[in-house]
Amino acid sequence: MAVTDTNSWTGIREELLRRIHDRVWEPGAQIPHEADLAEEFGCARTTVNRALRDLAESGLVIRKRRAGTRVALNPPQRATLTIPIIREEVEALGKTYRHSLLERAYQPVPPMLHGVFHASLGEDVLYLKTLHFADERPYAFEERHINLDTVPQARERKFEVSSANEWLVHNAPYSRGDLSFSALNADEDTARILDCTPGTALFTMERITWTGDAPITHVKLIFAAGYRMRSTI
Known part of the structure; x- marks a missing residue:
């Protein structure tokens, strides 16, 4: 994903998801700090924070105060449900x-x-x-x-x-x-x-x-x- 596509929290979330799924960040790996990601994507730190919070709510990353954010070792396995016509x-x-x-x-x-x-x-x-x-x-x-x-x-x-x-x-x-x-x-x-x-x-x-x-x-x-x-x- 190009940096120009990451001007919203949803765009950043998709890019972070890609890195997790492609094993750019292995399970248990430390994710760069919010400030570093904000600088990389050219956005506000709060935008990165919103994307990381969404991933944490999905169980894909673990966030701890002062310890930063890591990729979950055992992310939840979920059924794939699409909206049927x-x-x-x-x-x-x-x-x-x-x-x-x-x-x-x-x-x-x-x-x-x-x-x-x-x-x-x-x-x-x-x-x-x-x-x-x-x-x-x-x-x-x-x-x-x-x-x-x-x-x-x-x-x-x-x-x-x-x-x-x-x-x-x-x-x-x-x-x-x-x-x-x-x-x-x-x-x-x-x-x-x-x-x-x-x-x-x-x-x-x-x-x-x-x-x-x-x-x-x-x-x-x-x-x-x-x-x-x-x-x-």
Whole structure:
């Protein structure tokens, strides 16, 4: 990576990651001091600090006061999870995909998201409800909030031809995300939407993506009974 590409903390983080992955810095090796890296990259020391903090939070480096920063000897092994395009997921099963936009509205960030979805509380976000189908059977029910400060072009999208899921994957690149998984017992409304019996246990996923420190979208997906998620490790 050229020095001109490292004018942001995310760019510096990517370069530091490259050096760790390419064994420029071996496991356990001391990483140069923040001041030295700041001079190398031609940036503020705080920018380097932000990149190193992110690597430390990922478990890839160990930071100790007065002892500096070292590459972790045993970095965490993590599953690789990519954001799937639901249309492609359905078509890979040999089924016909379509989606139906059930609701599209502008509304404030709901109180339940205030702690994790730091959009401007005085501004509206775009709220969407979408039902995804596989061979005309309900596949997944999606509730989504899109931060229009981060993705202003979403304001003009109707999401009737291409779903918000697919459009955001192609048009709103993210730098990090947070995922949570759970089982949910279908209430009467969810059972009606996903055509199952009330009380059925359903696989549920919630995801927030960010670009830098700005949230892009929060989505909650409830999958129809029988859904199986696969990942690579």
